Amino acid sequence: MLKLNRRVAAIKPSATLAADARATELRAAGVDVIPLAAGEPDFDTPERIKEAARRALSAGKTKYTPVAGTRELKDAIRLKLKRDNHLDYEPAEIMASAGGKPAEYNLIASLFDEGDEVIVPTPAWVSFVAMIQLSGAAPKLAACPESTGFVLDPEQLREAIGPRTRGIMLNSPSNPTGAVYSAAQLGELARVLMEFPEVWVMSDDAYEHIAYAGRVPHIFELEPRLKRRGIVFNTLSKTYAMTGWRIGFAAGPREAIAAATRLQSQNSGNPNSIAQAAAVEALSGPQDEIATMAAEFRARRELVVERVRRLPGFSLPNVPAGAFYAFPNVSAMLKREYKGRPIGDGDRLASIILDEAQVAIVGGNDFGAPNHVRLSYATSREKLNQAFDRIERLAREIMR
Ligand code: PLP
Numbered sequence: 001m002l003k004l005n006r007r008v009a010a011i012k013p014s015a016t017l018a019a020d021a022r023a024t025e026l027r028a029a030g031v032d033v034i035p036l037a038a039g040e041p042d043f044d045t046p047e048r049i050k051e052a053a054r055r056a057l058s059a060g061k062t063k064y065t066p067v068a069g070t071r072e073l074k075d076a077i078r079l080k081l082k083r084d085n086h087l088d089y090e091p092a093e094i095m096a097s098a099g100g101k102p103a104e105y106n107l108i109a110s111l112f113d114e115g116d117e118v119i120v121p122t123p124a125w126v127s128f129v130a131m132i133q134l135s136g137a138a139p140k141l142a143a144c145p146e147s148t149g150f151v152l153d154p155e156q157l158r159e160a161i162g163p164r165t166r167g168i169m170l171n172s173p174s175n176p177t178g179a180v181y182s183a184a185q186l187g188e189l190a191r192v193l194m195e196f197p198e199v200w201v202m203s204d205d206a207y208e209h210i211a212y213a214g215r216v217p218h219i220f221e222l223e224p225r226l227k228r229r230g231i232v233f234n235t236l237s238k239t240y241a242m243t244g245w246r247i248g249f250a251a252g253p254r255e256a257i258a259a260a261t262r263l264q265s266q267n268s269g270n271p272n273s274i275a276q277a278a279a280v281e282a283l284s285g286p287q288d289e290i291a292t293m294a295a296e297f298r299a300r301r302e303l304v305v306e307r308v309r310r311l312p313g314f315s316l317p318n319v320p321a322g323a324f325y326a327f328p329n330v331s332a333m334l335k336r337e338y339k340g341r342p343i344g345d346g347d348r349l350a351s352i353i354l355d356e357a358q359v360a361i362v363g364g365n366d367f368g369a370p371n372h373v374r375l376s377y378a379t380s381r382e383k384l385n386q387a388f389d390r391i392e393r394l395a396r397e398i399m400r
Helices: 006-010 015-028 047-058 071-085 100-111 126-135 154-160 183-193 224-229 254-267 273-284 288-310 346-357 381-399
Strands: 094-097 117-122 138-143 165-171 200-204 230-235 248-251 373-376
Touching: 006 126, 015 346, 047 273, 071 094, 071 248, 071 273, 094 100, 094 254, 100 126, 100 165, 100 200, 100 230, 100 248, 100 254, 117 126, 126 138, 126 165, 138 154, 154 183, 200 224, 224 230, 248 254, 288 381, 346 373, 346 381
Parallel strands: 117 138, 117 165, 165 200, 200 230
Antiparallel strands: 094 248, 230 248
């Protein structure tokens, strides 16, 4: 058998991308699959952003840029962090990357080592665990129960921190649960974290603008002393419907950013120059599209909550407060048999739903929640209704 790097051999492909790839394959074969798997807004990138890319292309901005991004992009990111999060950063405290993922990975790989532990409140986005493992550190999963809204409580945080803990990854609004920490909850976590100065506090804000109860102050705004050992991660993918452009960023103390930039200089170099110019416009131009998209996501959320709650075998006690995912509990259905054996876990249920109802969703296993499935509602209401009609028919049959 081919010998691979031990760490790479141990990681699985991203479950969300794999589910989406299978759906794409079936579609190519002529099957009418409704895709509710990928975490990708269905909106097109706003025209003003595309226009900025065309201008950059015409102006010949086709060369290497500084590894951590152009000065214009760093300034646009600083403007954004100030405007949206009330946080001040210097250009040397910012690194732009080819998407949120490499910004996160390059920081994680720069900060942590073998023997270190990094706390991941779960259910969590599939890539956090993989990125921590690739760095050589060990993810320490802190299970956040559905009964308390999938949020980490301060006592649980205190218990999870051990002598080897060097970091924690927060993600609010959360992929996959849609949970959003309130300012009070963040404040309590911050109070506990203040007792552990050796712990890096990382905040993944990818869905910050899709928070249905409005803006929540940033944890580093609530407790500015954490910012000295804090990293902000963000991406333009979700907020500006720019998943394919690949621009994300990290902001943090200059030594951490310098180390991650060194790593980035060796493994990928600068993010795409045209996409950087588009990102400058996205971040610094008029921000009205964000509210328009968020309003549409809110309308879809109402539809999805109502339809999921009607599905036999599914339960959704918490209304998702942000992002564009519903993460129903399907335990009741997992005990039922399908084709002679119990369904068992969320991953198998997702593949049954794909095969029998032609709707692509993601099983909860790799999010650390095998009794759940994740449905992305970044698709039109018409398609959502069609998808739920199909799932409902199948669910009735299984639960009969
Ligand atoms: N963080 C979270 C929580 C996400 O869900 C995603 C994408 O799904 C990302 C970061 C990274 O996004 P990208 O690499 O497309 O910028």
